[in-house]
Amino acid sequence: MLKVEEQTPVVFSSELLAKFDDVKSRYPEGKHKSALLPLLHLVQAEYLWVSTSAMDKVAEYLNIQPIEVYEVATFYTMYFLKPQGKYALEVCRTGPCCLVGAEKILSHLENKLGVKEGEVTADGLFSFRGVECLAACGFGPVLQISPEYTFYENLTEASVDKLIEDLKNKS
Amino acid sequence: MSRKLLLEHINVPGINTLEVYRQKGGYRAVEKALKTLTPEEIVEEVKKSGLRGRGGAGFPTGMKWSFLAKPEGVARYLVCNADESEPGTFKDRYLMTYIPHALIEGMIVSSFALGAKVSYIYVRGEMMPQIRILEKAIAEAKAAGWLGKNILGTGYDLELYVQPGGGAYICGEETALLESLEGKRGNPRIKPPFPAIAGLYGCPTVVNNVESIAAVVPIINDGGDEYAKIGIGRSTGTKLISASGNLVKPGVYEIELGLPVEEFIYSDEYCGGIANGKRLKATVAGGSSVPILPANLTLKYANGEPRLMSYESLSEGGFATGTMMGSGGFIAFDEDQCIVRNTWNFSRFYHHESCGQCSPCREGTGWMEKVLHKIEHGHGSMEDVDLLWDIQRKIEGNTICPLGDAAAWPVASAIRHFRDEFEWHIKEPVKSQSQNYGIANYATPIEKAPVTEEK
Numbered sequence: 001m002l003k004v005e006e007q008t009p010v011v012f013s014s015e016l017l018a019k020f021d022d023v024k025s026r027y028p029e030g031k032h033k034s035a036l037l038p039l040l041h042l043v044q045a046e047y048l049w050v051s052t053s054a055m056d057k058v059a060e061y062l063n064i065q066p067i068e069v070y071e072v073a074t075f076y077t078m079y080f081l082k083p084q085g086k087y088a089l090e091v092c093r094t095g096p097c098c099l100v101g102a103e104k105i106l107s108h109l110e111n112k113l114g115v116k117e118g119e120v121t122a123d124g125l126f127s128f129r130g131v132e133c134l135a136a137c138g139f140g141p142v143l144q145i146s147p148e149y150t151f152y153e154n155l156t157e158a159s160v161d162k163l164i165e166d167l168k169n170k171s
Numbered sequence: 172m173s174r175k176l177l178l179e180h181i182n183v184p185g186i187n188t189l190e191v192y193r194q195k196g197g198y199r200a201v202e203k204a205l206k207t208l209t210p211e212e213i214v215e216e217v218k219k220s221g222l223r224g225r226g227g228a229g230f231p232t233g234m235k236w237s238f239l240a241k242p243e244g245v246a247r248y249l250v251c252n253a254d255e256s257e258p259g260t261f262k263d264r265y266l267m268t269y270i271p272h273a274l275i276e277g278m279i280v281s282s283f284a285l286g287a288k289v290s291y292i293y294v295r296g297e298m299m300p301q302i303r304i305l306e307k308a309i310a311e312a313k314a315a316g317w318l319g320k321n322i323l324g325t326g327y328d329l330e331l332y333v334q335p336g337g338g339a340y341i342c343g344e345e346t347a348l349l350e351s352l353e354g355k356r357g358n359p360r361i362k363p364p365f366p367a368i369a370g371l372y373g374c375p376t377v378v379n380n381v382e383s384i385a386a387v388v389p390i391i392n393d394g395g396d397e398y399a400k401i402g403i404g405r406s407t408g409t410k411l412i413s414a415s416g417n418l419v420k421p422g423v424y425e426i427e428l429g430l431p432v433e434e435f436i437y438s439d440e441y442c443g444g445i446a447n448g449k450r451l452k453a454t455v456a457g458g459s460s461v462p463i464l465p466a467n468l469t470l471k472y473a474n475g476e477p478r479l480m481s482y483e484s485l486s487e488g489g490f491a492t493g494t495m496m497g498s499g500g501f502i503a504f505d506e507d508q509c510i511v512r513n514t515w516n517f518s519r520f521y522h523h524e525s526c527g528q529c530s531p532c533r534e535g536t537g538w539m540e541k542v543l544h545k546i547e548h549g550h551g552s553m554e555d556v557d558l559l560w561d562i563q564r565k566i567e568g569n570t571i572c573p574l575g576d577a578a579a580w581p582v583a584s585a586i587r588h589f590r591d592e593f594e595w596h597i598k599e600p601v602k603s604q605s606q607n608y609g610i611a612n613y614a615t616p617i618e619k620a621p622v623t624e625e626k
Contacts, residue, residue, distance in 0.1 A: 026330075026332040026334075028246070028289070028372065031353070031372055033353060033354035033355075034334070034352060034353055035354065037296070037334070037335060037336065037351065038334065040337070041296065041299075041335055062354075068354075068355075071355075072355065072356060075339065075357065076337025076338050076339050077337070077338040077339065078297065078338035079337060079338075094258045095258050095259070095455075095459055095513055095516045095517055095520070096258055096259050096415040096416055096502050098516055099416045099417055099504065099508060099513075100416070131297075131338075132258075132340065132524065133256055133257070133258040133259075133459075134297055135260060135263070135264045135295070135297070135298070137260070137416075137500070137502070138261055138413060138414060138421035138423065139261075139421070140415065144297060148300075149299035150300065151300065
């Protein structure tokens with residue numbers, strides 16, 4: 001659920017705005033609203049989530065109403081409407097992955113990280129959630145990590161442990 | 172060995188680069204099409220090939236192209252549907268990851284055939300790595316003059332862009348995809364008008380699956396007639412099958428249509444049998460939306476004849492004893508898998524992915540999920556099975572887009588073929604929490620129908 005409340009205003013960097021311009025140039029004259037989904041991805045890659053202030057800025061940039069951005073950001077599941085861990089782990093929980101043990105991976109993550117689905121660890125590094133089919137069913141169980149959306153396939157409890165250690169050491 | 176048209180060079184090191192792709196004969200189809208063929212001739216070759224849409228519906232691609240309206244002075248668009256999200260399907264991701272130029276080459280030829288000057292590849296947002304791969308490949312192709320202004324000096328201009336989605340299964344439906352590409356929620360449109368008349372920005376548009384577009388390349392290289400020689404009956408050519416579940420070798424396989432299902436599952440050339448020495452209990456042959464079949468009906472028709480991997484053969488027997496080719500997402504369930512749990516899982520998926528526009532789907536998918544959750548967790552009653560049947564009947568055919576049908580069919584087929592297992596969950600609420608119903612008689616060979624002698 002989106003909470004349209006007072007949030008710290010954001011200022012987009014000139015690098016980000018240059019990326020916006022590049023995306024906008026892909027569509028015919030007057031059809032720049034098409035840039036909305038890619039722009040929200042760019043915002044999320046920068047801030048790790050999409051705040052309403054950021055959405056308002058995107059609306060301003062595309063010269064559309066804020067509600068046109070809110071309705072899109074809340075419809076699509078990829079946009080985080082609240083802050084996540086630096087590494088947001090998304091585990092596929094749909095049929096084929098469950099046939100090969102995805103549910104075990106999800107409960108293992110919960111134990112390992114000590115937080116429930118959707119919560120962020122105290123150090124701010126990790127959050128996780130179950131997501132629907134990631135189109136990698138033959139290599140399950142799988143998880144992806146935003147904002148890069150790198151994929152990890154054929155997961156085991158041991159490989160998940162190693163992944164988390166590696167990410168901890170990296171940051 | 173089966174003939175490979177799309178994945179022939181998949182194991183060549185560096186095939187994802189333009190240089191190696193060219194060495195292996197890549198972009199020949201673009202040269203041939205732009206220099207020696209007219210757009211009409213290309214459409215004709217695709218029609219002759221008998222190619223059917225590889226995204227799920229199986230509609231003839233050439234016919235779809237011929238419906239495209241061509242009013243003077245109005246832009247036309249080709250949009251590639253790379254929003255692969257059907258549970259069990261991962262062939263497009265595979266193709267785009269390892270051989271991205273095959274898609275780009277197909278896009279150039281197809282765009283030329285349709286008269287599109289700007290084309291988009293709509294990739295599901297989760298596939299950011301594939302988006303990066305495609306963008307790099309497009310830049311390579313453009314630098315080498317395969318895209319942009321005046322391609323090969325023929326006067327044909329084409330810009331190709333990759334558009335990320337936002338994580339919504341519904342955007343695989345072509346009109347929802349177009350809404351999404353226009354920067355809106357992915358609510359499917361009421362048809363007519365069909366996209367061929369009013370699609371992207373209200374202009375005539377063709378939306379094709381990744382695999383369909385990639386298949387245009389061998390069709391142009393070898394000719395539609397040659398392509399049509401492969402396969403069986405109206406199922407021509409090769410098809411990418413995504414194999415998942417409890418198989419020895421899950422993965423993406425290119426098969427000649429008409430391969431026996433039994434060979435696909437058990438032969439070492441393909442899936443290599445059921446993992447861990449277990450027995451096959453059931454399959455979903457074409458992605459989660461198509462009816463689930465018990466092992467015996469997967470391998471053979473009700474009359475005992477072998478079932479083949481083709482559009483016609485998989486649907487032999489209708490929904491009573493058959494299924495569908497769908498998108499080619501082949502999911503195998505071993506003897507220890509619980510059909511009730513899987514049906515609940517799929518229902519949750521459709522509930523999660525329903526766009527909420529039509530009441531039967533919005534309300535019905537959630538209701539089915541709840542009832543199935545109840546049965547799976549040992550709180551069901553016998554009436555619940557009938558209730559489920561009733562709900563799915565009321566969703567099917569009563570929605571704007573096929574997501575309603577897609578949500579109804581897995582539930583209907585699970586009850587049709589595995590009713591015993593649902594009833595066992597209800598009668599044994601405690602036991603069913605720690606045990607599985609097992610393979611039961613689902614793999615028992617079907618007896619051949621007695622031959623009646625003609626009088």
